[in-house]
Amino acid sequence: MKMDQKDIDExxxxxxxxxxxxxxxxxxxxxxxxxxxxxxxxxxxAVQTGANVAMVGAAAPIQMQQAxxxxxxxxxxxxxxxxxxxxxxxxxxxxxxxxVAGAAVSNAGAEAxxxxxxxxxxxxxxxxxxxxxxxxxxxxxxxxxxVSKGDVVCVVEAMKVMNExxxxxxxxxLKVLAADGGMVExxxxxxxVEKC
Amino acid sequence: xxxxxxIANRGEIALRVLRACRELEIETVSVYTKGDREALHTMxxxxxxxxxxxxPSCGYLDMDNIIEAAKLTGCDAVxxxxxxxxxxxxxxxxxxxxxLVFIGPSGDVISKLGDKAEARKIAKEAGASIVPGSDxxxxxxxxxxxxxxxxxxxxxxxxxxxxxxxGMRIARMPEExxxxxxxxxxxxxxxxxxxxLYIEKLIEDPRHIEIQILADREGNVIHLGERNCSxxxxxxxxxxxxxxxxxxASMREAMGRDxxxxxxxxxxxxxxxxxxxTSGNNxxxxxxxxxxxxxxxxxxxxxxxDIVKEQIRIASGLALTKTQEDIQTKGHAIxxxxxxxxxxxxxxxxxxxxxxxxxxxxxxxxxxxxxYSGCRISPFYDSMICKIIAYGxxxxxxxxxxRRALGETIIRGRKTTLPIQHLILYNRExxxxxxxxxxxxxYGAGFxxxxxxxxxxx
Numbered sequence: 001m002k003m004d005q006k007d008i009d010e011x012x013x014x015x016x017x018x019x020x021x022x023x024x025x026x027x028x029x030x031x032x033x034x035x036x037x038x039x040x041x042x043x044x045x046a047v048q049t050g051a052n053v054a055m056v057g058a059a060a061p062i063q064m065q066q067a068x069x070x071x072x073x074x075x076x077x078x079x080x081x082x083x084x085x086x087x088x089x090x091x092x093x094x095x096x097x098x099x100v101a102g103a104a105v106s107n108a109g110a111e112a113x114x115x116x117x118x119x120x121x122x123x124x125x126x127x128x129x130x131x132x133x134x135x136x137x138x139x140x141x142x143x144x145x146x147v148s149k150g151d152v153v154c155v156v157e158a159m160k161v162m163n164e165x166x167x168x169x170x171x172x173x174l175k176v177l178a179a180d181g182g183m184v185e186x187x188x189x190x191x192x193v194e195k196c
Numbered sequence: 197x198x199x200x201x202x203i204a205n206r207g208e209i210a211l212r213v214l215r216a217c218r219e220l221e222i223e224t225v226s227v228y229t230k231g232d233r234e235a236l237h238t239m240x241x242x243x244x245x246x247x248x249x250x251x252p253s254c255g256y257l258d259m260d261n262i263i264e265a266a267k268l269t270g271c272d273a274v275x276x277x278x279x280x281x282x283x284x285x286x287x288x289x290x291x292x293x294x295x296l297v298f299i300g301p302s303g304d305v306i307s308k309l310g311d312k313a314e315a316r317k318i319a320k321e322a323g324a325s326i327v328p329g330s331d332x333x334x335x336x337x338x339x340x341x342x343x344x345x346x347x348x349x350x351x352x353x354x355x356x357x358x359x360x361x362x363g364m365r366i367a368r369m370p371e372e373x374x375x376x377x378x379x380x381x382x383x384x385x386x387x388x389x390x391x392x393l394y395i396e397k398l399i400e401d402p403r404h405i406e407i408q409i410l411a412d413r414e415g416n417v418i419h420l421g422e423r424n425c426s427x428x429x430x431x432x433x434x435x436x437x438x439x440x441x442x443x444x445a446s447m448r449e450a451m452g453r454d455x456x457x458x459x460x461x462x463x464x465x466x467x468x469x470x471x472x473x474t475s476g477n478n479x480x481x482x483x484x485x486x487x488x489x490x491x492x493x494x495x496x497x498x499x500x501x502d503i504v505k506e507q508i509r510i511a512s513g514l515a516l517t518k519t520q521e522d523i524q525t526k527g528h529a530i531x532x533x534x535x536x537x538x539x540x541x542x543x544x545x546x547x548x549x550x551x552x553x554x555x556x557x558x559x560x561x562x563x564x565x566x567x568y569s570g571c572r573i574s575p576f577y578d579s580m581i582c583k584i585i586a587y588g589x590x591x592x593x594x595x596x597x598x599r600r601a602l603g604e605t606i607i608r609g610r611k612t613t614l615p616i617q618h619l620i621l622y623n624r625e626x627x628x629x630x631x632x633x634x635x636x637x638x639y640g641a642g643f644x645x646x647x648x649x650x651x652x653x654x
Contacts, residue, residue, distance in 0.1 A: 125264070128268065158260055159260045186261055
């Protein structure tokens with residue numbers, strides 16, 4: 001099934017009424033991403049008005065790029081989604097990390113993960129870890145969330161490029177191990193997860 | 197002065213840089229791969245950042261991870277050491293683009309001098325003698341033939357982008373040129389993704405003599421004398437000494453002057469080495485290495501100049517504190533590169549654990565190594581694990597001291613080249629100091645025989 005304008009309009013309508021913050025749809029090279037306007041930071045619950053639609057390849061200040069990795073705990077599908085906000089430059093920018101839930105282990109992330117010998121999603125690159133696509137937006141995942149293989153769980157910014165980190169299997173996020181806006185190393189554990 | 201330096205290397209050279217930084221009160225950030233978590237350079241640095249896996253193609257060659265690590269840890273400069281990214285023009289440029297000082301020459305200079313044909317041109321224009329050959333690339337077999345006829349047989353066909361003996365073939369007579377030309381081109385294409393070739397007259401069994409230079413940002417260039425690196429096995433140096441024992445004063449002066457002129461002509465900055473080959477009283481420029489070299493300690497021992505500290509000072513924008521007249525060499529220094537290799541299996545790398553280690557010390561002995569008892573030698577990197585340097589007032593004292601130092605060295609668990617180097621120190625030709633790059637080919641098998649007779653295989 002290929003989506004046409006009508007389908008998209010319909011989807012937007014349903015999306016507006018839903019409790020979802022972001023939605024992605026992908027089929028045969030066609031990709032659609034819909035997201036609600038970022039909630040005002042610190043104002044919970046988010047007031048949701050209107051929706052933002054960004055199509056594949058839309059010019060955005062920062063291009064998402066799939067991390068080129070082998071062997072690390074990630075393997076993404078697809079590339080080139082546009083993010084709506086450029087505010088993710090510089091460590092600890094603002095607000096994006098409304099949801100760190102006290103589990104912020106800065107540099108020692110790798111060690112912490114290894115110690116518990118739990119399943120982890122590791123960073124394939126050196127960079128800055130962000131839980132949300134842009135400051136003020138909902139994090140990609142929260143503790144307790146279930147994610148499917150291929151879902152984006154966070155981004156790591158390196159060389160001015162936002163690299164999407166994806167789950168390489170279906171799992172539940174148990175703990176966020178890296179500090180939002182903090183530096184992560186190659187192999188740093190970002191999330192403790194449980195396969196499911 | 198620089199405040200915090202990321203050392204983009206591992207092993208002994210990472211420690212060498214780290215120690216210089218400590219003495220200059222500069223903070224250090226090491227990078228390491230997963231397998232190097234317990235390596236000395238990881239543990240000794242003020243901070244260490246994991247940058248990749250242990251495969252030859254990633255980790256220490258991952259420019260983005262290294263630069264990102266430098267930026268995020270607040271470094272203002274990157275020292276590349278040798279090998280890995282040290283002669284990578286793109287890396288030097290990338291450092292600059294990201295506001296980091298690359299401790300070495302600019303990317304432009306690296307690529308200019310890294311192109312062998314271009315480097316020859318620079319040397320020639322600077323007035324240095326170069327090995328007779330094609331001035332620039334030779335595109336066709338016909339051009340190659342007419343060039344070879346002109347300079348005289350035998351000739352060497354070399355890759356413009358080459359190094360380490362790859363993309364290189366000898367043709368002793370016209371009949372051999374066709375095959376040699378095709379093979380060199382193919383290998384050059386495969387190894388360097390650039391099949392450009394040039395031709396040189398083959399100087400058989402020359403001596404390999406190189407001049408260390410230092411150049412600051414203001415254009416001051418000095419040289420620190422020569423090193424003789426003629427003891428090589430398949431183009432890999434095994435032992436070096438400074439000064440060269442047979443060089444005449446007039447040759448030394450002329451080579452030093454040429455080296456300085458080449459560096460000036462290239463717009464060189466930082467430490468570098470101009471390599472020559474000599475044959476009798478003739479000497480020819482072959483290439484310039486745009487980085488710190490493995491054998492730099494022998495020069496440091498006889499000049500008293502800490503080359504790594506000078507590199508850092510130069511990269512900080514400071515002018516050289518010494519003029520050419522200030523440089524005096526004193527005494528004699530020899531370096532042995534100890535490699536973890538099985539000499540009876542064609543010097544095949546011997547990776548694995550070091551069970552027990554005892555390194556030499558005492559008057560006039562210097563060791564550059566990242567080994568410790570129980571450490572693991574990775575199969576992914578260079579097999580050179582330890583440099584032992586002996587200094588003496590005279591060459592003979594340096595030799596005797598080196599014999600003594602090697603005699604007390606114990607590296608248990610791995611096979612090393614040490615016994616062969618020990619035997620070299622008793623070779624008559626070596627003792628006379630008048631040896632050339634044909635040395636190991638001539639005596640290598642004899643050393644192996646002696647070592648075997650002495651129980652080396654047990």
